[in-house]
Amino acid sequence: MLAIGLVLIMTMELHAQQNCDSLKREVPAFCKLLDDDARVEFPKDYAKIAACMEIDSVTEMLLGYDMVKMKALQLQKVKNRLFTYGDWMDMVVELKTSKEYRNAVQMMALIQHKINRADWDQMLKLMKESLLPSHLEALELDKVEKMLFDPKNKGKKFIEVMEHIK
Numbered sequence: 001m002l003a004i005g006l007v008l009i010m011t012m013e014l015h016a017q018q019n020c021d022s023l024k025r026e027v028p029a030f031c032k033l034l035d036d037d038a039r040v041e042f043p044k045d046y047a048k049i050a051a052c053m054e055i056d057s058v059t060e061m062l063l064g065y066d067m068v069k070m071k072a073l074q075l076q077k078v079k080n081r082l083f084t085y086g087d088w089m090d091m092v093v094e095l096k097t098s099k100e101y102r103n104a105v106q107m108m109a110l111i112q113h114k115i116n117r118a119d120w121d122q123m124l125k126l127m128k129e130s131l132l133p134s135h136l137e138a139l140e141l142d143k144v145e146k147m148l149f150d151p152k153n154k155g156k157k158f159i160e161v162m163e164h165i166k
């Protein structure tokens with residue numbers, strides 16, 4: 001009975017791998033549609049990739065619709081070919097080895113902590129490493145800092161205050 005179970009598992013894994021291999025050559029549906037429809041189809045395309053590799057919330061945040069679309073258009077222009085799921089999967093692998101990804105993972109963990117100076121300083125450091133100066137300026141971090149360290153927010157988590165910032 002155990003042997004039958006192992007054979008069944010191995011068969012399912014082989015089938016899944018074959019599906020992923022064939023998926024790599026396909027053009028994502030969102031690439032074939034106009035912008036509004038493409039945005040609707042994009043999460044479905046991401047789900048297909050998630051069946052073949054781990055996709056976490058940080059990956060989805062950093063490789064959102066606009067970023068993937070830009071890469072698809074760039075590939076089409078530079079290499080004169082269509083963007084495929086394989087290209088997208090390569091982007092995910094490349095992203096997960098980047099400093100930007102590691103910084104974002106750290107930031108996501110830090111914002112779950114209670115507001116404190118050491119974690120805020122660490123977040124500032126990570127933002128300065130990851131964002132362009134013009135983006136940092138647009139965030140108005142001095143105002144954010146004042147809000148975070150306002151006495152009425154004592155004991156709250158960073159995320160609890162930050163989710164109300166506009």
